Amino acid sequence: MKALVVNNEKGGVGKSTLAVHLAWYFAERGKRVLFLDLDPQSNGSTTLETHVGDIDAAALFMRPIAIPPLASAGIRVLGGSAALRNIVAVDGKVIERFRANLRDSSRAFDIAVIDTPPTFGVRNLAALVAAQFVLAPIDLDDYAIDGIETLLKHIVGVKQKYNPDLAFLGLIPNRLQTTSPRQRENLKSLVQRFGTKYLFDGVIPQRSSIGEALAEKKPVWSLSKTAAREAGREMRTVFDKLAMKMETP
Numbered sequence: 001m002k003a004l005v006v007n008n009e010k011g012g013v014g015k016s017t018l019a020v021h022l023a024w025y026f027a028e029r030g031k032r033v034l035f036l037d038l039d040p041q042s043n044g045s046t047t048l049e050t051h052v053g054d055i056d057a058a059a060l061f062m063r064p065i066a067i068p069p070l071a072s073a074g075i076r077v078l079g080g081s082a083a084l085r086n087i088v089a090v091d092g093k094v095i096e097r098f099r100a101n102l103r104d105s106s107r108a109f110d111i112a113v114i115d116t117p118p119t120f121g122v123r124n125l126a127a128l129v130a131a132q133f134v135l136a137p138i139d140l141d142d143y144a145i146d147g148i149e150t151l152l153k154h155i156v157g158v159k160q161k162y163n164p165d166l167a168f169l170g171l172i173p174n175r176l177q178t179t180s181p182r183q184r185e186n187l188k189s190l191v192q193r194f195g196t197k198y199l200f201d202g203v204i205p206q207r208s209s210i211g212e213a214l215a216e217k218k219p220v221w222s223l224s225k226t227a228a229r230e231a232g233r234e235m236r237t238v239f240d241k242l243a244m245k246m247e248t249p
Contacts, residue, residue, distance in 0.1 A: 001034070002246055003102060003112040003131035004169075009151050011118035013139045014174040016043040017214060018204070019115040023048065023075050024219040025239045026248070031110040032070040035077045036060070036102075038127060039117040042080035047217050051075040058083035060101045061094050061126065067101070069108030076109070090122045099130040111248065120154055128158040133167050133246055135200070137174040140183040140190075148190075152198060169245055170200030172238065177206050202238040207231035 006019040016039070023035045036057050037045040045052055057078040059065050070076050087094065102112065114127045128134060134155055138148065148171065159166045171194065177183045191199060209228035213220035221232020243249070 001102075001106040001109045001112055002133065002248060003114060003127075004246065005114045005116060005124075005127045005131045005134040006137065007116045007124060007128065007134055007151075007155075008136050008138065009118060009120045009124075009147055009154070010139070013118075013137050014204075015118070015137050016047070016115050017210060018135075018137050018172075018174060019113055020044050020047045020214075021219055021235060022239065022242075023113045025236065026111045026113070026243075027073055027075050028219075029243070029248075030073045031248070032073060032108070033075045034067065034070075034105060034109040034112040035075055036112060036114045036127075037078065037080035038084060038123040039080050039115055040082055040084040041117075044115040045077055045079035047214055048075060048077045049079075049217070051077040052079045053077065056081045056083065058087060060098050061087045061123075062097070064097070064104075065101045067105045067108060069105075080115075084117075084123065087123060088121060090125065094122060095126040095129055098126040102130045124154075125158065128155065128166060129162045131163075132165055133169055135169045135242065136171050137204075138171050140173055140176060140180075140186045148194075167245075168198070169242060171198055172200040173203040175206040176203045200238075200241075202241055204235055204238055205231075207234075210235075 006015050008015050023033050027033045035048060038057055055078050058081055116124045116127050136151060155168055173187055209225055209231045210220045213223055220228050
């Protein structure tokens, strides 16, 4: 199983939107997907509620857990809950328990998508320690890009200290307002500042049909509207590149 963390230390960047669409994308490609919602706001769990089982994600930090396997392509969700708010102390045993539970489920699933909270803490750290890949969606508004260097320091720090196998797939501009001169200028500045080493080769534009799809709890590419199909094409083009980087056919 390959584990992908969707992580950013600011809210409102479309992290859960990206995470649930990744789960749908990989399931449609024939993968057995494990979705872990480590955010007590539980936006991802709510969207994927038809796939939520009896075990919530908080249990992964507390005790050995046998996650029911998937026999065929689909999604298994370990949902977010208020219990996650109690997991705050940076405790090596808690982190190792999470990693062990994920490792023990590696034969039962092909892909794990891990949605994390917007404030860096032990749950984000555990996810980064346990995973092989991390992707960071970013918003191109001024206030949202201020913390990018801190985000990168945390990811690089985890790789150096705890998980040398962690591969950073990049910062991905999400909800890009293509008609906004300010956002286009911010994107240009990011390219100049971080280059291809840290920026993902692709963007996901802002599309109203994405919100409409989430309201219906469906992937945007499944809606019949022309605008939704175009938004889906844009998103899946990005996901195809991600899958190639992860070497996931």
